[in-house]
Amino acid sequence: MMTIKQRATIRTALRLVAAVVITLIFVFPMYWLFMISFKTPEEIYSFPPKWYPGQIHFANYAVLFKDGDAKTVWNSLVVAGSSTIIAMFLGTICAYSIARFRTGGEHLANWIISQRMIPPIAVVFPIFLLFVWLHLVDTYIGVIILYTAFNLPYVIWMMRGYILDIPKALEESALVDGCTRWQVIWKVVFPMCRAGLFATAIFTFVFAWNDFLFALVLTRSEATTYTVQITHFFGGQSNFWAKISAMSVLGTLPIFIAVAFMQRYLVRGISLGAVKG
Amino acid sequence: MRAAFADRNFKYLLIGPAIFVLLLIGVFPLVYLLIVSFQGITMTEVSTEFVGGRNYAQLFDDVRMWEALLHTVIFTAIALPIELLLGLAMAQLFLEKLPGRQIFIALLVLPVVVSPIVSGATWSLLFDHRFGPINQVIGWITGNDTAILWTIKPNLVYPAIIAAEIWQWTPFMFLLLLAALANVDKSQLEAASIDGAGWWRTFFRIVLPAIWPVMAIAILIRGLDLFRLFDIIWALTRGGPGTMTETISMFTYVKGFQQFETSYTAAVAFLVIILLSAVVMLALKRVELAR
Numbered sequence: 001m002m003t004i005k006q007r008a009t010i011r012t013a014l015r016l017v018a019a020v021v022i023t024l025i026f027v028f029p030m031y032w033l034f035m036i037s038f039k040t041p042e043e044i045y046s047f048p049p050k051w052y053p054g055q056i057h058f059a060n061y062a063v064l065f066k067d068g069d070a071k072t073v074w075n076s077l078v079v080a081g082s083s084t085i086i087a088m089f090l091g092t093i094c095a096y097s098i099a100r101f102r103t104g105g106e107h108l109a110n111w112i113i114s115q116r117m118i119p120p121i122a123v124v125f126p127i128f129l130l131f132v133w134l135h136l137v138d139t140y141i142g143v144i145i146l147y148t149a150f151n152l153p154y155v156i157w158m159m160r161g162y163i164l165d166i167p168k169a170l171e172e173s174a175l176v177d178g179c180t181r182w183q184v185i186w187k188v189v190f191p192m193c194r195a196g197l198f199a200t201a202i203f204t205f206v207f208a209w210n211d212f213l214f215a216l217v218l219t220r221s222e223a224t225t226y227t228v229q230i231t232h233f234f235g236g237q238s239n240f241w242a243k244i245s246a247m248s249v250l251g252t253l254p255i256f257i258a259v260a261f262m263q264r265y266l267v268r269g270i271s272l273g274a275v276k277g
Numbered sequence: 278m279r280a281a282f283a284d285r286n287f288k289y290l291l292i293g294p295a296i297f298v299l300l301l302i303g304v305f306p307l308v309y310l311l312i313v314s315f316q317g318i319t320m321t322e323v324s325t326e327f328v329g330g331r332n333y334a335q336l337f338d339d340v341r342m343w344e345a346l347l348h349t350v351i352f353t354a355i356a357l358p359i360e361l362l363l364g365l366a367m368a369q370l371f372l373e374k375l376p377g378r379q380i381f382i383a384l385l386v387l388p389v390v391v392s393p394i395v396s397g398a399t400w401s402l403l404f405d406h407r408f409g410p411i412n413q414v415i416g417w418i419t420g421n422d423t424a425i426l427w428t429i430k431p432n433l434v435y436p437a438i439i440a441a442e443i444w445q446w447t448p449f450m451f452l453l454l455l456a457a458l459a460n461v462d463k464s465q466l467e468a469a470s471i472d473g474a475g476w477w478r479t480f481f482r483i484v485l486p487a488i489w490p491v492m493a494i495a496i497l498i499r500g501l502d503l504f505r506l507f508d509i510i511w512a513l514t515r516g517g518p519g520t521m522t523e524t525i526s527m528f529t530y531v532k533g534f535q536q537f538e539t540s541y542t543a544a545v546a547f548l549v550i551i552l553l554s555a556v557v558m559l560a561l562k563r564v565e566l567a568r
Contacts, residue, residue: 015375022367023381029444030387032410033399048416049408090295097291101284104292115303117557119505121526122546125533126306126313149302152295181287210392212508213526217534227394231512234401241402248395259390266386267456270449274494275456 033252037061037245044241060246069243072229073250078140079225080208083147088201090148091155096189098156099163100171109160113272116153124217131218138220146218147208154272155204161273162196163189199265202258209255226251307550313543320537332544341520342545345528351435352524353503356442360499361492363443364450371451372458386452388445397512400441404428404513428514434522441509446502450495457491458484497560504553525549 036044037060039053064070097103127146128137136142166189174188175181190197215225230247233240259266267275317328336342367385371378388396403409404427416423427437461484469479507526510516516523516531523531529549533542 012375015370015373016377018370019375019377019381022370023384026388026444026448027384029396029399029403030391032403033395036402045408047407048413049410051410090298093291094295097288101288103288108292112299114554114557115299117501117553118303119501119526119549119553121505121507121529122310122550123302123306125529125542125546126309127302128534129313129539130306130309145298146302149298152299156295181284206390210390210394212392212394212511213530217530227392227508230394230398234398234512239401241405241408244398245402248398252391252395255390256387259386260383263383263386267452270389271453271456271491271494272498275453275491 033245037249060242072224072226076225079143080205083144083208084205087148087151087155091152092159095156095159099160112153113157120213128217138222140223143223146214151204158200158273162193166192202262203269310543313540314547316540318539332541345523345525349524356439360447360450363447365454367451368454368458385448389448393508394512396445397509401513434514453495457488461487
């Protein structure tokens with residue numbers, strides 16, 4: 001007869017085995033992508049495939065920089081970064097107004113979140129026609145405007161939640177102390193919800209950074225983002241695996257690092273604030 | 278009096294810029310879309326004359342469009358329940374204390390933040406018939422060299438795409454459900470166990486009702502995402518073979534940006550919006566997103 005303690009140990013051991021297997025399965029695709037990017041072309045196209053590179057080999061990345069493909073990563077950084085900053089500023093002050101003054105009531109808040117649900121393909125088509133008319137196709141500004149608009153509902157919605165979480169009393173006393181309303185926002189509200197601002201900004205950045213459809217439609221060559229560039233390496237007959245993998249890693253690694261710092265806010269961030277985590 | 282007046286201005290000043298951008302990019306396109314959908318613009322026809330409901334009538338006879346809609350529904354109907362159940366099972370597994378729990382969770386969430394185009398690219402590496410590890414592993418099991426064309430063979434493209442989709446988004450379900458399960462009232466669970474309720478009974482009577490609000494939101498968010506499925510398929514099959522895996526988003530893209538049927542595309546896009554709005558409104562009535 002096993003004791004209760006022994007049984008609990010066995011149970012934990014079994015769970016641990018299951019956890020390891022599941023985690024390996026989910027990590028494996030990422031491992032494979034990263035690993036391929038460090039292989040030489042001969043290794044990539046060797047049969048049967050090898051599960052690790054002979055030696056860590058950075059030439060695939062060097063080629064991206066030499067051929068100018070890496071510029072698309074810079075483009076992604078510019079458009080995602082700029083749109084994040086603009087959306088964070090416009091969205092947070094809007095969220096403050098909605099959270100503190102109930103501007104527009106429930107209807108406005110609901111309308112804003114419903115904007116998030118419109119399928120991109122339906123919006124991007126008329127926007128493309130508009131941008132052709134305004135000569136904004138394939139420009140940083142065009143993509144930045146679109147990403148800003150696309151991310152605004154998210155920022156407003158999330159920041160509204162974070163602002164509602166902080167006590168109102170501090171703002172009132174700051175007003176009594178003679179701060180202007182703008183100063184209250186700058187000196188009290190922003191510092192108080194710093195963590196929320198930071199988390200929301202990371203997710204806003206990730207959404208813009210990961211976008212493919214908008215960039216596919218609105219860029220040609222000048223403002224091409226890294227996601228669109230990856231698809232250019234898919235050929236009719238053969239795919240340029242070395243470039244595809246190295247470019248994918250360049251686009252993925254920064255996000256992994258950013259999200260590692262955001263673990264605490266991840267659940268709230270991806271659930272549109274519905275789950276506080 | 279003066280202060281109140283200033284307040285009113287101030288609060289509208291704060292929302293002004295954001296609302297302006299949203300109207301410009303959110304509402305203007307819809308109005309424009311509606312107008313264009315009643316015109317007859319194509320690649321060769323630039324006249325903006327109104328043609329009535331011709332484009333909408335054409336929708337009903339467009340077999341390819343209905344098939345694309347059907348493919349979208351199929352992907353959603355298969356991937357969503359699998360992601361939900363798998364995510365729930367994983368959440369259950371990681372709910373209690375486990376050595377290295379935080380590290381496992383940190384690794385498991387990685388797919389969620391990867392760009393769908395990158396995950397599509399990754400899975401096309403994995404599915405490569407000659408240089409991919411999936412065929413290699415199948416080869417080890419069967420003992421023969423295997424060269425299955427995952428992204429080309431008609432009966433395998435759906436499993437291939439769904440596998441990639443499940444890999445990327447099961448962790449999303451897992452994370453949300455893990456948070457929900459952790460918030461279930463422990464005293465109720467203890468009471469149930471004292472009363473001698475079995476695991477299934479406890480799950481359906483206590484756990485499920487408690488996690489349902491979160492589950493509903495997770496289903497809604499993922500359902501909407503699946504409805505606009507585009508990137509993963511673009512990287513894996515481009516809608517092929519033929520148009521077998523073409524979703525409604527891809528169909529709209531092809532019509533608008535490859536065949537330049539401007540007005541007809543506007544009608545398709547409008548149909549998509551109406552269908553989706555109906556679903557969202559029905560769903561939002563049942564889901565409490567605003568808190």
